Amino acid sequence: MKMKKKAFLILRNNSLFIKMFLIMVISIVAVSLLITFSSIRMSSNLFMDTFSISNTKALEQIETQFEDYSYAIVGATHEVQNNGTVKRVLTQTNASTLETYRSYHDISQQIERIYRTVESYDANMIVLGNNERLYNVNYSNWPVSWEVLRNHPITEYTVNRPNTLLYQYLPSTSFTDEPMIVATKALMERSTGEIYGVLYFPIREAQLKQFYEGYTSAENEVLLVDATGKIVSSNKQELIGEEATDILAMAKEVDEEQLEFKDAHVFDTDYLLMSQYLPTYNMYLVNLVDKDAVLDNLINTKEILLISLGIVLLAVIVVFIISRRMTNSISRLVKQISTMAKHDFNMPVAETGGYEAKKIANAFNSMLSELQEYVDLVVLAQQKQRSAELMALQHQINPHFIYNTLASIKFMIQQGKKEKATDMIHALISLLQNALSNVEQTITVEQEITDLKNYVLINQSRYGDGIKVNFFISPDCLDCQLPKLILQPFIENAFFHAFNEKKEGFVQILVSQKGDNLLCEIVDTGDGMEMKGDHTKEDIKEKRHLFSGIGIRNVHERIQLLYGEQYGVEITSEIGKGTKVKVELPFQKTDIPANSNKITSI
Amino acid sequence: MKKFYLMLLLVVGMVVLAACSSGDEEASGGSGSEGSSDLDTITAWAWDPAFNIAALEKAKEAYDGDGEYEVNVIENAQDDIIQKLNTGLSSGTTNGMPNIVLIEDYRAQSFLQAYPDAFHPLTDVISSDDFADYKIATTSYDGEQYGLPFDSGVAALYVRTDYLEEAGYTVEDVTNITWQEYIEIGKDVKEATGKNMLTLDPNDLAQVRMMIQTNGSWYVDEDGSTPNLAGNETLEKAFETYKEMMDADIAKIVSDWSQFVGAFNSGDVASVPTGNWITPSVKQAADQSGNWAVVPMPRLDMDGAVNASNLGGSSWYVLNVDGKEQAADFLLNTFGSNPDLYQTLVKDIGALGTYSPAAEGDAYAVEDEFFGGQQLITDLSTWTDEIPGVNYGLHTYAIEDILVTGMQDYLNGAELTTVLENVQGQAEAQLK
CATH class of the missing domain: 3.30.565.10 (Histidine kinase-like ATPase, C-terminal domain)
Incomplete structure (x- = not known):
């Protein structure tokens, strides 16, 4: 009970200080919070803008790489299509051992020559003939037999679209091989429209990745999404082969509406999505930038928060000291004034504390002394009056x-x-x-x-x-x-x-x-x-x-x-x-x- | 008084800011060149995770020396290793080079001759007598031993005993024969079974290479660089034999590995004359178990030719960079002196080494049911010791590319001497 009363007393005596201090603290915290967050927001927006510009440039460069590869493939394809030896070997039937021996040698010579156009990309080259002939330049790249390849879905798909150079994704089927992207083209006899073979340019996803890997980082991902929404290549290994129709849809939107970038929420993360359509591949090159990770690198949020926290703390301490000093002198004044009656109004208040408090105390003191003077005068006058009265009585x-x-x-x-x-x-x-x-x-x-x-x-x-x-x-x-x-x-x-x-x-x-x-x-x-x-x-x-x-x-x-x-x-x-x-x-x-x-x- | 606090606040604030921003300036620097100068770790390059990489891992486990260092095994494609070694060594930089590297025997000499100081000699480290002679020839240069022989490329003739039986032959009839005898048997087999005797790849003259090594000859002279084609009697004999096979129509023509493997796995051919590393592929066709036998390679019908040859194979080399002592120590205490390691390699990986003391181990004596209970490993390592040593020289593959075309001409009716003279001329022009 006594404690409570004491606490209440302290509270009452310090109410001015508490009010002032609370308001100051709240304002300081609010202001610094607002400034911190708005500056983080502003700088991150600015950074994102510039980042998206530079990434769009990077995407263009990557696109050039892809186009170069595509161009090499197109060149090689033309050569194979127009190569008489290749056509002869692939259409040859009922050949003797010696003829076969020779054919194999000849086609090898031709293909080895043509292969040099795509060799630098580490791509393989396979020629398949309907007559059970198969020439595989780099066998270890894709150890496939004629039967398997002839009946492969990608061959079927290619044969059904004989006039188009197609890029198809071949997922990894066992732990020894790797996912590949195979460029395929049916070899067709122009005059009759008969398909005598299929040309394959398989490139391992790991090799294709090198086109863009230099532009990627942990928070900056590149995906290659084919027309069905499948991720055929990515610097993130685990994404390869995943269906990502949502990304495809957004990539299309970005490309069609000529957007710089688009905010996307995929794989449970907030990304900045940029996209570039690769027409020859019929695929979308998608660049995903992990906003949070990038900003974490750019802006050390923790550091900024710590700085503002430090400033707030400092300000609060300073405010505490200053307001304490100010209100203390005022409180003391109030206390002195409230006990003034006990001292018959003739005890001057102490003139301490801040300028304002001093002035107030000073004014109060001079008022008090003036008052004292008047009171003394009145008392004196009354005494005189009384004394005169008594005198008069005495004389009566x-x-x-x-x-x-x-x-x-x-x-x-x-x-x-x-x-x-x-x-x-x-x-x-x-x-x-x-x-x-x-x-x-x-x-x-x-x-x-x-x-x-x-x-x-x-x-x-x-x-x-x-x-x-x-x-x-x-x-x-x-x-x-x-x-x-x-x-x-x-x-x-x-x-x-x-x-x-x-x-x-x-x-x-x-x-x-x-x-x-x-x-x-x-x-x-x-x-x-x-x-x-x-x-x-x-x-x-x-x-x-x-x-x-x-x-x-x-x-x-x-x-x-x-x-x-x-x-x-x-x-x-x-x-x-x-x-x-x-x-x-x-x-x-x-x-x-x-x-x-x-x-x-x- | 208020001004003072304001100043104080500013000053303290600035100090705090300055302290915070000065934190991030490290991180850069460092990370540049460490590589081989770091003696705590040595690196080794190889290319086949199922074969030589696995062998390195086994070697790490088996290491019993005193050295305290880590061996970092890095997988690179064989072509990449060759390319990186060439670019690295020709520019004279040892930065990023491994301490131990595996090099195919056919290519070894080209490195040893082109970069004589780049490799660390192992002459005093290993005992050459413990290894098959022919391996020493390919891994040494100028009297110094540079390579530590790894796997044996000992060639053998894998035969289908059931087809031979059908044609009236036994395993003994194909043991230690000449190529001419082989062709005759082949004709009979084709007649009896309709199956070809072997596969031939027009773009790969492996058969020719194996043939000429039975007589201790090669595409190049002893010096390793002068083409030895025109007037090379052994090569002439091999070409003739090759043509005979074609003329006898006992060969199935293939153009790649899948067709090559497919031919014997599907029972299309009656024999496979090639390196011992084909064993796992032969055994893939489990239904053919017991129908196979392995006999010594046919020899050329010449004086001095033996029934032993080689195809492929590789050896370990130590580069002359920091950490070479550790690398040599590692090799000595594993592949260089540990017979038990070779038992493990045979059992777990199927890699046959060329370390002679290892042949006495149990793993070598195992009888293989697939090959009718034959002690295959023992046989193979016996034949390994008989392989004539040749200097593979610098240009094996380059010369073979030229020879492939020469073979075409020869098969199409050109005169053999003319063909070989042409080839000699081309090779000299190209390789000078």
């Missing part, structure tokens, strides 16, 4: 107090207590003097005590001396500074609220130095009250202010406004025992009033 002497006091003095004078009335007027005068006329904020402890004593005197005169007030002032605190009328509200409180049940008691006022602080305590032995909360101002019920506008609630506020939060008022109370108020102030000597004097005197 409750008029009832003055009426009541003056009324008490009037009674004293009526009763003839002249001295007492004079004291009271003195006390009132000095009290009012201090409260109203003295504009200084702070006064010495001595003055404050004097004011308090006057206040106590006035109150005791009015309400009797049931409540006794004692002052215990540490002498070194006398010239200490403290805000005006800061203790008066507590004494007033003690007088008017602490002694509702008990009618008599004491109020002790203690001023002493405690560490760096000035500690003033107002302890009464009155009724006490129920305490709740934090022993501060909230617990003291604000009643009407009998002397000035400042209530005890305001005292605490005022102290804090003036000196800071570590100072203030603390009240402890116990029902039946009394209340104890502690006022803590900084221990300040006269120099501050001097300053205040200066300001006020200006």
